[in-house]
Amino acid sequence: MEQSYVIGRLLRSRKAIGRVGRTIATACAAGTQVDAACLKIKNTGGEVEAELTTYHAMCNSACGYLFLGATSREVAPDAALAVHNSRLVLAFHGHPPPAAVAEYRQRRMARADRDRAAFIAAMGISRELDDLIRTVKFENLHLLTRAELYRFGIDTRSLAETAWKLEKEARPFARKFAMLKENGASFRPMEWRLSCESGKRVPLTFAREIDETAVGKTTILVTADAAPDNAAGGSALRTGKYEVWRGSIDPDMLKAILASRSLHVRETTLLPDDKADITKFDIDLTGLTSVWPQLAASCAAATPAPKSPWPAIQQPNASVTPPAAPSP
Structure with missing residues (x-):
């Protein structure tokens, strides 16, 4: 200590x-990063190709x-x-x-x-x-x-995000998680997905956790820096404790998103008393330009599969398997 x-x-x-x-050495991707073969690669001297990630x-x-x-x-x-x-x-x-x-x-x-x-x-x-x-x-x-x-004053950001990450599943997609501060000190988990092109349009999905007792209908409106007049959005649907919006963007908006630094999001919830609760925040697009070509290549190689139901949003840290705690 x-x-x-x-x-x-x-x-x-x-x-x-x-x-x-954590650092993931490319040559050790199939291993555990700490097995004998991987450690030999890391200890040979010189540069070792690797990826820096926050995942787990x-x-x-x-x-x-x-x-x-x-x-x-x-x-x-x-x-x-x-x-x-x-x-x-x-x-x-x-x-x-x-x-x-x-x-x-x-x-x-x-x-x-x-x-x-x-x-x-x-x-x-x-x-x-x-x-x-x-x-x-x-x-x-x-x-x-x-x-x-x-x-505690450790990470005082009102919006914390992951980098964009390619998920190579049967139906590949690019994903980003975020945590948005609400009233008080509570945080709301959300997820963004860009999926494989379908009919020259790209599916865009937004899901967030909600209070199951909350009332009101929510609509989503998203725009990008490079084309503020080109917007996508619509009504979100509730599934249990999650609210999901599924839409698609045309080639022009995709081009604008890839050329932008932020995606501007506006959530409008119509309350029973005819009042509107409006929330605005920006989602970082940095890094998506390098992930998108990887997604396009993965989509081209993917085997078509039936569309599966939207999975529950992963709770941050819930799937982290803690390693043995070393002595401080």
Whole structure:
């Protein structure tokens, strides 16, 4: 832990931007990234072709304190930041009395607790994080929720997004997850998809989680930077606790989207009292220009398959399998 504090303070002095990600070596794509064959490739020296991704990336234990040192911190919706309490390992020479060992252990743990609380405070993070850490056993992990990341002051973005990612399934598509802050400190998960061309049009799908008790009908309107007068949209349909809008865009709008930096979204919900609740936000299009040709190639090679029902939106972090927690 002491080393992580040192690195964290170094990052703060350099005004570093911190993100949670992992490196996937291309030559090891079929392996686990840590098997003997993959490690041999990584240790041969020289450049190794690789991809940097946030998908299923995990930062926990001492990594978390290092991460807090960054001036700006970003945890993508498909990555995770996890915390747990510390463990004290003592090594004595000789055979000291048990009472002396217990007294030293108590003093050393109290000092470690004070050091951690002081570091967290010095990094401008809420003391609530330290209070939470004290409740998590060393052997366990607590994955911080998006609301906790925001409330503790770790990732204070009102909209957190993943990069666009190609999903090579029977019916390939490009996907992006996002978490949008609503009233208070709650966050709403959503997903965007661009699918294979159909009749010169490209299916565009938007799905979001909703409050099942909410009332009102919602319509979606989307435009791109490069062609603000060209819009797509329509009414969203409810399926359980999700609201889904399916549409399609013509070649001109697709060209505009690929030439734009942001997709502007306007949600209008008509309430029973004839009032309208309007929400506006922008979805980052950076990186889609490199994913789209990959999608087009995958669509050309894909075997036609019947259209399947829309799957439930994945909860951020829900599918992350935490690795064994190393000793901080």
